[in-house]
Amino acid sequence: MTESDETLLSQHFEITGGDFNNAGKASTSIKEILQEIGIDSSITVRTSIASYEAEMNVVMYARRGELTLNITPEKLHLKLKDEGPGIKNIDMAMQEGFSTATDEMREMGFGAGMGLPNIKKNADKFELFSIPGKGTSLDIIFCLNKTEKK
Amino acid sequence: MTLKEIQELLQAEVIVGEDSLDEEIMFAGGSDLMSDVLAFGKPGLLLLTGLSNAQSVRTANIIETKAIMYVRGKKPDKAGIALAREKGIPLLSTKHMMYTACGLLFSHGLPGVSGLSYKK
Numbered sequence: 001m002t003e004s005d006e007t008l009l010s011q012h013f014e015i016t017g018g019d020f021n022n023a024g025k026a027s028t029s030i031k032e033i034l035q036e037i038g039i040d041s042s043i044t045v046r047t048s049i050a051s052y053e054a055e056m057n058v059v060m061y062a063r064r065g066e067l068t069l070n071i072t073p074e075k076l077h078l079k080l081k082d083e084g085p086g087i088k089n090i091d092m093a094m095q096e097g098f099s100t101a102t103d104e105m106r107e108m109g110f111g112a113g114m115g116l117p118n119i120k121k122n123a124d125k126f127e128l129f130s131i132p133g134k135g136t137s138l139d140i141i142f143c144l145n146k147t148e149k150k
Numbered sequence: 151m152t153l154k155e156i157q158e159l160l161q162a163e164v165i166v167g168e169d170s171l172d173e174e175i176m177f178a179g180g181s182d183l184m185s186d187v188l189a190f191g192k193p194g195l196l197l198l199t200g201l202s203n204a205q206s207v208r209t210a211n212i213i214e215t216k217a218i219m220y221v222r223g224k225k226p227d228k229a230g231i232a233l234a235r236e237k238g239i240p241l242l243s244t245k246h247m248m249y250t251a252c253g254l255l256f257s258h259g260l261p262g263v264s265g266l267s268y269k270k
Contacts, residue, residue: 020205021229023208024204024205028208028211031212049188049212052208052212053188109182109183109205110184110185111185113185114185114186115185118188118189121189
């Protein structure tokens with residue numbers, strides 16, 4: 001392991017599918033952590049937005065999920081893994097406006113088909129892997145040595 | 151425009167943040183869809199919304215809005231009020247509909263998120 005890969009901070013959050021009362025709590029905690037350790041405010045906002053969208057996707061679509069925050073001297077890595085229906089057509093899911101949301105999800109103010117595109121927009125690097133019927137994992141990476149997105 | 155001026159213009163009730171009314175608001179945006187607010191909002195925003203659950207306050211906290219103005223006489227639930235107090239986010243409620251509330255603010259000189267402002 002090189003010095004730049006050294007993990008400075010690691011936090012793990014459990015997310016329960018369908019738990020709209022607690023939806024967003026993990027991302028609120030992540031934002032507090034980033035503010036406490038003095039991460040640049042622009043990166044903090046971009047990370048929080050991506051985290052919140054990813055967390056809401058788990059609450060809305062999956063049975064459960066795990067969100068992990070890892071910070072090294074150079075990168076901030078959000079890793080999300082869920083157990084859920086997965087995404088059948090990733091190209092469609094990445095299009096703004098495409099959504100399979102229910103009325104209940106829309107009543108919560110989500111499900112506009114902006115989530116995944118908005119995560120990608122805010123991240124410096126974004127990877128999505130999904131197996132239909134099993135689940136989805138996201139790797140969302142932010143570079144800490146630049147405040148503006150690439 | 152200060153939050154106090156906005157409150158008077160929209161005849162709004164202050165639910166949280168009575169002592170923050172001298173805050174200067176530079177721009178505003180309105181939506182009931184939090185996904186859109188997360189996509190198009192910016193820190194410093196005055197958020198006008200009819201979505202009164204706790205997700206409106208969570209979204210406001212995530213993107214660092216200055217305050218929330220609930221429209222159509224909506225009021226946040228207990229969880230939303232508690233979170234707003236904890237995070238110091240002023241909450242107000244006006245009886246005006248979304249269109250009227252936004253129109254009143256825009257025509258009195260408060261720009262939108264894009265910076266577009268009213269010209270007579």
